[in-house]
Amino acid sequence: MALVLTACTADDDMWLDEEQQSLVGRAVNFSASLADPFVTRTTYRHDGSFNEGDQMRIFRQYAVKGSSTSFEDTTIFRTYYLKMDYAAGTSVSLNDDWVPMSGKLKSDKYGNISNQDAGDSLTWENGRIVRFRAWGRSNLAGALTANSKGSYYPDYTISDWVTVSGPTKSIPLTMRHVTCRIGLTCKAGNEFGSATICTDLEDYRRQDNADTKAHDDAETVKTDEQAQKELDSVMAVYNKMCMPAGVDDKTFLLTAMTKARYDGTTSFKDFEKDATGIVKIGEKDSAAIRTDVQRPVFNPNDGRLYMMSVPFDMSSEGKGHELVLPACTRFKVWLYDVNNGDRHATTGSTGSESNYHIFALSDIMKNGKAVYPNGLTLKAGYSYLFNVGYHYDKLTITPVDQFSWDEQDQMEQDGKDEAQVKTDFDFTWWTKAYREAAKTALKGGDFLPSFSIKNQREFRTFIHLVNGTAAKRMSGLKRGKVRLDEKNDTIKDTDGFETYWWILEGETDENGDPRQITMEEAEAMGYVFYPHFYPTVSTQKAHVIEDYVTGPMDFYDTDFGNRYEVRLTEDLDLYDWELPSIGEDNTKPFRGNFKGGGHTLYNLNMTKKYLFDHVKDGAITNLRIESTHDVSLLNTAVSSGKSGWGCYIAGISLLCNSSECAIANSLTGASYVVGCIHVGNAGGALVGKADNLTMLGCMQAAAGIPENTGALLGAYAGTTSFFAPQSKNNVTWGSFMCNYYDIEKSPKSNAVGSVADSYPYQQYVRGSKSHILKAKNDYLIGDDADYYSLPNNMKAEMYGLAPWKAMNYAIWKYNSSTVGAKYPCQMHYQASTVGYTHLYPTLQSGVPTVESNWNPLTQNN
Incomplete structure (x- = not known):
């Protein structure tokens, strides 16, 4: 694939190395790939990505002199198609190349468009900073080649800008589907x-x-x-x-076509050559879209x-x-x-x-x-x-169970059965953490087991450990004496821990004595063992004793006052299994620190609709959930006392429907909800009720919230007002900041209970319209405008910072606090990077960074 770059001064060539100099005058080569390849496409390519005859229009811009981030408004483009060469007499593809397409449009100067020929391949000419992007369309099963209305297959892809400095051997372009x-x-x-x-x-x-x-x-x-x-x-x-007609060269958004254009079109190859009847986003009102557009x-x-x-x-x-x-x-x-x-x-x-x-x-x-x-x-x-x-x-x-285009069945005419069988529990990850912590503690360190979950089997085991339903047998066993060998030496396991005889209560051996079995024999009967560590006391030094599970494991050590970490180390597809909630017994809640690590639980299906049912003094951080099932993060959290808290929740993304409150139904005791977003339908607020809540940097983008109820918080039992009056000269940081909810999705909803949103920039508590929540860029009013003199309908549109920026600042503020340092939000909001702006911000792994002297509360709004 080739593209000519406008000649620059001779000085630019002086900065090129020998390899770059050798590329000057040669074609610009592109290594195009698809972010989500079709496997349902007909193609001879082994990766199933592009079809023979697929087309791409590639654009180029030079950087402004002296800058690597600002670019001239002199976009030019070429159109290419994928050509394949085959071995004689076979269908075996030897190689392929993107070559200029004769008769397609080209531009050598902004606004100057002409036809290109088959030899219109252009070359590198200098070493200036330049960027490229492209949009393409599919020739699936020869749709473009057939060029008929009956075979028209309007699939379009776009890429982001790729910036390079000087001639390079290859420019990577990653194409994303936009239809x-x-x-x-x-x-x-x-x-x-x-x-x-x-x-x-x-x-x-x-x-x-x-x-x-x-x-x-x-x-x-x-x-x-x-x-x-x-x-x-x-x-x-x-x-x-609307039926797609192409991609707008300027905005990279899909275009549509009028019914008249569709009915009167005989060739579907060259829509871009005739703009008659091509419709761009926002050009027509809804009435015209309904009556005129195909x-x-x-x-x-x-x-x-x-x-x-x-x-x-x-x-x-x-x-x-x-x-x-x-x-x-x-x-x-x-x-x-x-x-x-x-x-x-x-x-x-x-x-x-x-x-x-x-x-x-x-x-x-x-x-x-x-x-x-x-x-x-x-x-x-x-x-x-x-x-x-x-x-x-x-x-x-x-x-078909999998909806993304790269996961459908190749060359099959039936939906693939994705059903997965649940396997038995696996306790090795759990006992391993105990063993490693015990060995560290015996050497003088702290006893702090950290548990890592890497697959579905271990995740199910974790749920049942908390609920006390993992072990098949949890009673009827009593520890006997230390096991000895023939030399009367203690028999130890591979970690050097003593092993014991275990007595089955009520059972005797052939001699009438209490029946004794080993730990391995007991495990075969359904008992679950782990090394129980005991610290040094006045009468005995630190030691480990073989023990077994006799009830729920809340992942909190009452002896040491330590909250155990449970880490998710991989994305998990839970295959729509019906699973019990974690901590389903309110007398035995989860008390640990669940760390999602930015990973995703897919197809989560909880019988009680909650991932966590009951939590006490716990933490749930940095987790994403994507499911077609009715899912909420947490039912209730309570404090263990004056020094305890309800739950610290940070960095949670929920892409699912929640018939309850998406994050939590009830939080009792000091609790934090930070950097959390819910997109889907909801039966209530992000948090149902709380008595001591700090909520920072959250977004509720849900339909179905009842009118005149809270979208962010349903009810607050505390005495402190979230919306205390503040003058514009007294900007302070509060406990309820930079939170947003979509008033178009759920009209007439409020911020907290019956309390309406607060638009002044001191609070950033916004009941915003959908397009505001999805905004990439700041929307500021001029320095000479008095915000407080604006009418309410204008205030609703003057949102200052783009929401994702304000929410990232809130996360940064939280991470700078004492609680945030111990239970950090290791996620940040990211605006859509593709060529359309109809997506809410998404939570991605990585802590947001903010300049130390920057404060959105003091910026012009």
């Missing part, structure tokens, strides 16, 4: 005719319109009013869905049906907002049974494509539960694939 894909694949023995989203009232009254009208009328259980209500909710979203359609490709959609609202009123198809959304599918045209005589089917079937998102079940109880959210880079067809004479719909 959302809904796909249908047939069950074996079926073929597709076509499919569409249902938009007729009759489709929402009947159960399955593949049958006769008489039968359908008999089957329906809905009134016209009920059906109309469902249809209206679907159309409210469907009328905002909706996405299902087209056949690679043996499947795909609908590609712009994943956000393009109207001027709601631009950038996510779109969610409600659970009642119905799809109409025409099927043809290739095995037997008379197979479905009971339904009147003739096997022809004239009959169709209807299924709703709410019909899609897994383990007896609805997969999409709250609808289907359109997301960039997501592919929702449904396996549809007759199976044993019954129409069934199966969702």
Whole structure:
């Protein structure tokens, strides 16, 4: 792949080394890759990334003289396609290259566009700092080559800017998918005719319109009013869905097309050559989007049906907002049974494509539960694939378990069964930590076991250890004498600890004596052993005694007053298993320090909806949870007394629905909630109630919070007001700072109970609109504007720092405190780095850094 760079002064060449000098005059080579490769694509490439004929438009900008961060507004571009060479007479690919595409547009000067030819390959010419980015589109199954409406496959990708200094051998460009894909694949023995989203009232009254009208009328259980209500909710979203037409060269956001352009188009190769009917985000209001812009359609490709959609609202009123198809959304599918045209005589089917079937998102079940109880959210880079067809004479719909495009099944026509079998518990990680701590303590160090969890088996063991349900047997065993060998020497284990005989209460041996067994024999019966460390006392020095689990393990050492650390060291997919909550007995809560390490628990499914049920003087930090199930972090936390606290919670990201309060239902005692974000639906505030809470740098981006209730905190039992009056000349740091909630997602919600949000920059407690919460950049008003004289509707838009910056500052302030130093938030908020701005900030690993002399509370707002 090649690109010419504008010539610079001869002085620039003086700074090039010998290798760079040799590259001057040569083509600029790019090593393009996909962040999420298709494995469902047809390609001869072993990595399944790009297809032959895929196209990319690559852009270049020079840095301003003397700067490495500011760039000239002189973007130029070239268009390339992926060409493959094959061994003669075979389909074996020998090599590939991105080469200029004849007849495509090029630009050698900003605003100057012309046609390029096949030899329009350009070269490095100097060593100035330059940056590149690209957008591309897919030729899946020859879609671009076929160049027909029926094969149009509008999948688009973009890259971030890549900055380099001087000629280099290769420029890496990582492409990200920016469209959302809904796909249908047939069950074996079926073929597709076509499919569409249902938009007729009759489709929402009947159960399955593949049958006769008489039968359908008999089957329906809905009134016209009920059906109309469902249809209206679907159309409210469907009328905002747009078929992608390309990528805007300036903003790198997806564009759409008008219905007139779609209907009148004969060539789908050269949309960028004619801007007629191309629609950019925010150009049209919602009424024009509804009536003028082309909706996405299902087209056949690679043996499947795909609908590609712009994943956000393009109207001027709601631009950038996510779109969610409600659970009642119905799809109409025409099927043809290739095995037997008379197979479905009971339904009147003739096997022809004239009959169709209807299924709703709410019909899609897994383990007896609805997969999409709250609808289907359109997301960039997501592919929702449904396996549809007759199976044993019954129409069934199966969702493929993994939705990202790089995890779907290659060359399979059925959804892959991702079910995983639960294995027995594994205690080795737990006993190992005890053993290492005991050996350190016997040498004079502190007894501080630190437990590390690296897989699903160990995580399940941890839950059951806390709950007292891990060991199969926890009583009926009594410690006997130290075991001796033939020489009367003590038998020790591999760590040098003494071993014991264990007496089974109520059992005797053949001689009538109490039955004695070894630890290994007891473990085979279901007992769980660990080395119990005892410190030095006046009558006895420090020692270790073999012991076994007799109840719940709360991960707190009452002898030493130490809170044990439990570290998650890997991301874990928990496969939708139904798991008990941690600390499910309120008399035996978790009392340790759970450290997520920035890792993610995927597909978490807790029977009581909480990861932690009961906690006392505990800590939960630096953890991400992503699940389609109803999940909250914590039910209740309490203090052990005057010197205790409820729970320290820091660096938690929840991407899931929570029918309860996402972070905690109740926090009693001094508690912290810092750097926490919840995105999804919620039944209540981020924290339900508390009596001594510090909340810093949190965001609640949830729908479903009841009107006139708190979104950040439901109720506060303390006496200190979170919103004490402050003058603009008396800026102080409080206990409830830099917190945000989305008033568009949950209209008429408040910050705390019945207390409304506080817009002055001294507090940064904001009930903000969605686009404000997602803002990348600061939105400041001028120095001459008096903030306090602005009307309320203007204050709601003047949010000062971009929220992610303010929340990072709050995390930094917390980490500088005594509690934060001991239980740090090792996460930071990051604004979207891709070419669209409709995403909330995300929590990423890494502590935020702030200049010591910088304070957002003193900045102009």
